[in-house]
Amino acid sequence: MAETGDRKKILVIADIEGSTGCWSKSDSEFMDPGWPGACAGMSLDVDAVVRALFECGAESVTVKDFHRTGYNLLPELIDRRAAVIHGYRNGPVPGIGDPGGAGVLMMTGMHAASGTDGFLAHTLTSRISLLEVNGKPVSEAELFSSSLAPFGAAPLFFSGCPEACRHAERRLDGIITFPIDKTAGREGFDPRAWREKLAASAAKAFLNAGAIPYLPAGPFSARVVMRDGPGEAERICSRWNFKRRGAEIYIMAEDMAGLYRSLIRLAYLTPLTEKILPAGLGLYNLYGRSGLAWVRRNARDLIRREQAAGRRQVTSSS
Numbered sequence: 271m272a273e274t275g276d277r278k279k280i281l282v283i284a285d286i287e288g289s290t291g292c293w294s295k296s297d298s299e300f301m302d303p304g305w306p307g308a309c310a311g312m313s314l315d316v317d318a319v320v321r322a323l324f325e326c327g328a329e330s331v332t333v334k335d336f337h338r339t340g341y342n343l344l345p346e347l348i349d350r351r352a353a354v355i356h357g358y359r360n361g362p363v364p365g366i367g368d369p370g371g372a373g374v375l376m377m378t379g380m381h382a383a384s385g386t387d388g389f390l391a392h393t394l395t396s397r398i399s400l401l402e403v404n405g406k407p408v409s410e411a412e413l414f415s416s417s418l419a420p421f422g423a424a425p426l427f428f429s430g431c432p433e434a435c436r437h438a439e440r441r442l443d444g445i446i447t448f449p450i451d452k453t454a455g456r457e458g459f460d461p462r463a464w465r466e467k468l469a470a471s472a473a474k475a476f477l478n479a480g481a482i483p484y485l486p487a488g489p490f491s492a493r494v495v496m497r498d499g500p501g502e503a504e505r506i507c508s509r510w511n512f513k514r515r516g517a518e519i520y521i522m523a524e525d526m527a528g529l530y531r532s533l534i535r536l537a538y539l540t541p542l543t544e545k546i547l548p549a550g551l552g553l554y555n556l557y558g559r560s561g562l563a564w565v566r567r568n569a570r571d572l573i574r575r576e577q578a579a580g581r582r583q584v585t586s587s588s
Contacts, residue, residue: 275373275422277479279328281366282319282352282376283414285311286337287390288430288450290461292391296389299560300338306569309562312337312379313347314576315429315465319378320352322469326476334366334441336414337379339558347576356562357555360548363417374430374479375415375423376472380430380438383409385495388433389452396536397502400495403529408492411438412484413533414527419483427475429468444481446474491530492521494536510535 287290291311320331331352335343345354361365382388385400385407389463393401393410401408411434415425428438428447436449448471450464496503499517506512506519510532513520519536523529535544543550568574 274370275349275369275424276329277373277424278327279327279370279372279373279477280323280328280376281369281372281418281423282316283333283336284312284316284332284343284431285377285379285381285410286335286342287379287381289315289534290450290459290464291315292379292390293420293452293456298337301564303324306565307572308431309342309344309565310347310569310572310576311461312342312345314461315346315468316343316352318469319376319472320442320510322473323376323476324349324351328407328476330370332370332372336365339554339557341555341562342565344562344569344573346573357558360551363421364379364530366418369418369421369423372418372421372423375418375425375475376427376436376475377414377425378412378427378429380409380411380428380434380454381565382431383407383432383437385436387435387436389427390430391433394533395569396492397497398402398537400493401533403490407437409434409437409571411524412441415484416443416486417530418529419485422483424481424483425449426479426481427472429471433535442481442484446478447472448472462531486526488524488526488529490523492517492523492533494521494533506536509540512536558584 280318286298286308289312292298297308298300316333323331332338334355340357343354349353358365359424361367380389384393423443425445428445432449435449438445438447444540448468496517503514503517503519507514521532
């Protein structure tokens with residue numbers, strides 16, 4: 271049975287593909303030229319949500335950066351009342367560690383599941399071309415929600431591309447979604463106007479909390495298709511003793527927690543790296559911090575402009 275979390279404590283999981291700053295695969299890539307602007311856009315989107323939640327009575331908001339290295343968000347562009355968590359933690363919830371009693375899960379900047387038509391669609395890694403569980407595509411939103419359900423966190427809000435939003439609505443009962451449509455391109459898009467609507471939608475979700483923790487009943491049968499073909503599938507299966515046919519890997523699990531652990535092994539780990547995971551996470555997080563320092567150097571002028579705009583906005587509203 272799931273615990274009951276505090277509905278005034280909110281955990282926000284933030285990704286980059288469904289943010290206002292990401293318009294191509296390059297924008298989402300570590301140290302690619304478009305990445306600093308994407309990090310700034312992602313941070314400003316999160317800031318809009320955080321401010322709206324505190325205005326609606328939230329007592330605490332923790333933001334977990336969950337794109338690539340986990341070092342993309344710029345805290346200097348985000349309301350200081352929020353706790354911004356970079357990097358990945360070892361603990362009861364994969365990547366997050368201890369959810370801290372949060373009763374609400376909100377997800378921003380998300381992408382669609384592997385095997386769907388969404389913008390930069392993938393689940394866990396782009397090396398997976400299709401991930402189905404019990405015959406249906408599975409998104410990261412479902413994996414995050416199910417991993418937090420035993421701690422009492424209910425998924426209330428989700429933003430991302432239209433396909434990602436439709437998928438979340440089908441699978442997560444009671445969730446409120448807000449899409450970002452990138453079909454018209456960057457030049458025809460007004461990020462400030464979109465963020466205002468994003469914030470209003472997140473506030474509506476917080477004030478109309480009708481969702482419950484997402485804890486689907488097992489057993490679960492996963493089919494994973496590796497983009498690089500049978501060779502990659504064979505290497506992964508030899509490490510973890512999964513069943514395989516060609517480029518397809520098959521995993522059975524009694525609950526979502528067990529399935530998520532197996533998928534993490536498949537996507538990111540070897541038996542050796544799993545054994546030294548605490549030390550490995552420390553090194554990986556150091557790598558992520560170096561990347562964020564590079565972002566700050568390459569987006570210095572943009573960060574200054576946005577900080578100045580934020581100060582003007584606070585002054586005009588006080």
